Amino acid sequence: MANGHGRLIYGCMGLGGSWDGTSYGAAEIDQAAAVIDAARGIGVELFDHADIYRSGKSEAVFGEVLARSQGLRENIKLQTKCGIRLGERGLDTHYDLSREAILERVNGSLKRLQTDYVDLLLLHRPDPLMDPHEVAAAVGQLMAEGKVRQLGVSNMSGAQIAFLQDELETPIVANQLEMSLLRRDWVESTVLVNHPEGRGYSFPHGTVEYCVANGVELQAYGSLAQGRFTGAQSAELSLAESATADKLAELAAEKNTTPESVLLGWLMKHPAGISPVVGTTNPARIQACADAAGVAAGMSRAEWYGLWVSARGNNIP
Ligand SMILES: NC(=O)c1ccc[n+]([C@@H]2O[C@H](COP(=O)([O-])OP(=O)(O)OC[C@H]3O[C@@H](n4cnc5c(N)ncnc54)[C@H](OP(=O)(O)O)[C@@H]3O)[C@@H](O)[C@H]2O)c1
Structure with a gap:
């Protein structure tokens, strides 16, 4: 098992x-440069993209x-x-993990990013029409061409990963899912097995365990x-959320750090070795995440459970 x-x-x-579909200008490129600097300044090495973000413009300004x-x-x-198509074929959204789509989309990303390769390609969402043989053929070709170094997935269950892995020659090394103190399905499902409250949470049992056991980050x-817990202006908070925001601020003051680092430290304390993907474009907020791993290392069991129970608004069974 990974060690947090x-x-x-x-x-x-x-x-x-x-x-x-409008284009970007110097301001968007300068913003990307500032954000990349801020992220590298706190030790970030890996940058996460998707072909669809801002209609390709996230990759383009980064490039x-x-x-x-x-x-x-x-x-x-x-x-x-790759794998999501927005506003195409008369549909708002549909998924496409066909061989042609994977090849075409990755080549488009490489062009926008102005690079010859990506370190990791993630299949964005499960496509019910996907054929694992086709996925394996496309990924195999991209790897043979040196365009993709490793493969991962996103929004997939352990069973879906195993289904794909069976046909692939390369290991699936990452699974990107929504996980936070707000979206707690991944951890609620571990203690609400066989409990009526568990019906309110949507996370396929065994996914975290599958990933840990198979080396999937x-x-x-x-x-x-x-x-939501750290001062976003637009958020109207429930009582539990507001109490959790206060608790994060208190813990941050005690530990001489920021609420953002405590929030991320809560995820990183989990023994699965979760890697938080941070999406703020505000350099000061990026800086506020700097202590997350250190906070995780020093977080007590009582602090970890205290934050969880506070966010859920009632006791665990
Ligand atoms: N695999 C998938 O299906 C999937 C889905 C969604 C996202 N992602 C990836 O995950 C990344 C993070 O996702 P996310 O952006 O939804 O999550 P996040 O990091 O939790 O939230 C960041 C967003 O919240 C806003 N925000 C407002 N006030 C904030 C505050 N006080 N502190 C922090 N953020 C504040 C940020 O705006 P400012 O920029 O103004 O700070 C930004 O838009 C994305 O960039 C993307 O790479 C993947």
Whole structure:
């Protein structure tokens, strides 16, 4: 079993300007450069993308920064995702993990990122129409061409990973899921087995265990809970959320750190070795995440359970 303390990953979904098809300008490139600097400043090595983020513009502005920063590409790791199609074939959203789609989308990402390879390719969501043989053929080709170094998935259960893995020649090394003190299904499902309250949570049993047992890194998106516990202006908090925000602030003051580091430290304390994907584009908020691994290392069992019970708003069974 992994021993807690994953690594922080930076999530690039906020870069590149609007989600529509309009183009980006110097301001969006400068923002990406500042964010990359801030993230590297707190030790981030891996940057998370997807072909669809901001209609390709998240990758494109990142590629512009790579092109103008000599030596940067060799000093970071990049992952991108494919498998979701937005606004195509008369549909708002559909999934496509066909061989042609995987090849076409990865080539598009490489072009926008202005790089020859990604360190990791994630299959963004399970596509009910996917054929594992086709996925294996596409991934095998991309790896043989040197365009993809490792493969991962996102939003998949342990059973779905095993189903794909059976046909693949390369190991699936990561699974990216929404996991946080706000979206707690992954941890609630461990204690609510055979409990009526468990019906309120949606997380396939055994997924965390499958990932740990098979060396699949758990990457947690939404790890800052979109700022819900740490001062996001728009959030109207429930009583439990408000109490949890207070608790995070108290613990942060006691530990001489920030609420963001305590929030992420809570995830990283879990022995699965969860790697939080942090998506804020605010450099000061990125900096506020710097102590997360240290907080995890020093977090007591009582503090960890105290935060969990506070966020759920009632006791565990
Ligand atoms: N695999 C998937 O299906 C999937 C789905 C969603 C996301 N992701 C990945 O995960 C990354 C993180 O996801 P996320 O952005 O939803 O999660 P997050 O890191 O929990 O939230 C960051 C978002 O919350 C906003 N925010 C507002 N106030 C904040 C505060 N006080 N503290 C922190 N954030 C605040 C940020 O805005 P500012 O930028 O203004 O700070 C930003 O838009 C994405 O960038 C993407 O790479 C993956």
